[in-house]
Amino acid sequence: MNSSYDSPPADCLHSACVERGERHGLDFLFHPESVALVGITTSNPLHWTRTFLDAFIESGFDRPLYLVNPKGGEIKGHKVYPSLREVPGSIDHVIGLVNARTAPRLVEECAEKGVRAAHFCTSGFSETGDPDRIRLESELAEAGRRTGIRIIGPNCMGIYCPQSRLSFSPVLPRESGPVGLISQSGGNSVYLVRQGALRGIRFSKVISYGNACDINENDLLEYLAGDPETRIICLYIEGIKDGKRFRKALEKAARDKTVILLKGGLTEGGARAVAGHTAALAGSRSTWEALCRQLGIISVHSLDEMIDVLVTLLFLPLPGGRNAVLFGAGGGASVLIADEFETRGLQVPALSPDVIARLQEFTPAAGNILRNPIDYSQNMLDAERTRKAFDIVSKWEGTDFVVTFIRTGQFVLPWLSGARINMLLGRFWIDRDDLPKPVAMVIEPSVLPQEAEAILPAINECISSRLPVYYSFGAAANAIDLVLSQAERRAAAD
Template structure:
């Protein structure tokens, strides 16, 4: 199955001209209904054919008793039929000249049952003979807003250049939902499940050359084709940032991965080495994956490691310095030139203020941490910045909402105008005060709408930035 078709071959998978759903269902709580709703809501522009022998219409669309009865050409078939019905469906796909069959259908090799694994292999062989490429089985398939494709009706409709490959379906949904809330606009997302025919390696090769794709994320438990995966990874990482979350690193995780997607998961150290050698950035959990994708998609790569840090009180300053230095940054002391600029505007601060800038000593001085951030970003003293919003400080003051919005608006303007990357830290909204929660959510949404990279803690911001600097240095070397 290790084939590498020239890259345009998969274009039609992501932009089919027509889609049929085999096993389409009138039950609104079933995948056979969800796919139809999902594709309709994404505004799929071609014909959609529900296949259902017992219904005239499904989800408001005219249904057909069999794939063979569908009047026009079908590029992509999504299968929700049970496993034993798949061989017949493959035959129909062959007769109909279908190019891609996505098997949402599961209960194959991932169950650990030998008979189910044999059926899976038989399907692979027959589909290859008929020229039908298979995505899956046991995967949710395709989410590609620009192509009108989605695997769940409630997913966002924004279009962008962030691609994501995921062995796990629920993980794909989590990453899309959470990533979108943090400003990631997705392009091609594939939950390839058992990876029987179309492998993550082949998908990576395709995405490497895909002009729509600017950043690639991946979640793998194991890979069906190790060499192909490595080569795909290397090809992609040479052209754009590639971030991989490898799960199933431990004995227990590998055992669980085996029953999840029939993948043989390997050891942690081996995988870290392979990823590094291929030029990919490794994430150890979903939070890191998201932070790295946000950083890669929304921030320019910094030119160096000299970091300016502002905002938050004294405690946050100390914690920020720790986080920055532990992730490889140089917390360069405030240079003389900046100090003299401070002296002009707030003389009593000039010999006290440092980097990180402790917001609590600025009160009443005439200089805010935004003001200091602007001074520090001017000239060539720093390569990048982290700005802590320090929202808890505002909540202790009168007119908290107005002050917080004003400060964040100015920070967003500074970050957007700077040629250097500026990461914003705005904490998770952990408070019992519902007004404060709503306010922080509103402010975060505003940053995100303006394309600013927001992180929930300074440690997570510093980690992501540190890895991205490392990757940029490796690419330059």
């Protein structure tokens, strides 16, 4: 780790540098030696500023952590220093929880202590639209430039980096993963990490960068493009400060990694929200869509869609084509899932007569539909028979992947929609290395209280076994199509 306080050399952002295993660029942001929480409240344990302390405790942060508040005192066994100056050790990284008006002054104090980066969670700057507060943000940026201290924010959650145990919430996983996230919005970044975690997704580095008065989407994108811990880059962008540089950074990132983009503010109302949220300029829908197509970037329109695409990229081996066997429970469900898949350009080809004949050898005609989709409802509680059928269809050369599906809310008896069926469905490929084809699993869950207890453990077992689990027919079809389309565009371009 680079321990100098100098600004990182601009020419360090190259793959050669990464190949040599060198830390580079903005690394110091993600790996501070010590952190101070300035402005944490001493009186109210439910105050939002306390979240950061709880986050650091929960993440197991193992380097010096200092608390600062003019009132002094103690919080959870940590001494509270009245000012930054009075902190005995050196400080690498400051998290500013202070009132907006005192933010520029805090930067000056940071300079005295040799701080390298200051993150301002505080809001009340340009996003208010108030000229005074726009000026205040300029002062903050200017203080950063003058002192050489890099500023994150203001008006953002800052950094979550499990590897170095930086965190902004006590409910985020401690484990690292291959997904980097750059998000202008704090709420969206928390949502993605939390909901993503429930789907088995883990992150390398997450940065909520807010108003971007200094460090912006370009700096962060260039950094993550060269970050060896990051394989997939997710972007939630409201507006950009330098279109040319952003395009170049995006192009480089998309060349080496998979990039997923969610652009906020593509409508008039959305753009107004952007202006109020991070004071950025939104840009037109067609421009953004064209850019994504051109650069081979996966464009999504909601956070849940982003999570579904991540699940696909991380857990579904890329199918060799668009032909799917849909294997599951329910006649009506079969019809609807086939419609969802074919509407999105995935194919559900008729089974060959040979495959049907082999299935018929041991499958009763009543209550099962041996076409494609295959409704195996009536046999699904017979594990051996279902495994045999599943093996036959997944080895069929007419299919590129298999999707098993179950809709727990369709069953007339709660126990039928509980753990048993999920377990049976999942059991065919959990811990199997010899699966002939990629397999996805769609579970449309009922939230009937008496079922949740039975269903959730089964779903979680599948997720922790790194299976691609989706929660709706449409979401699965959409995400698999998006990932296949991107791979097809890349193959065509090569």
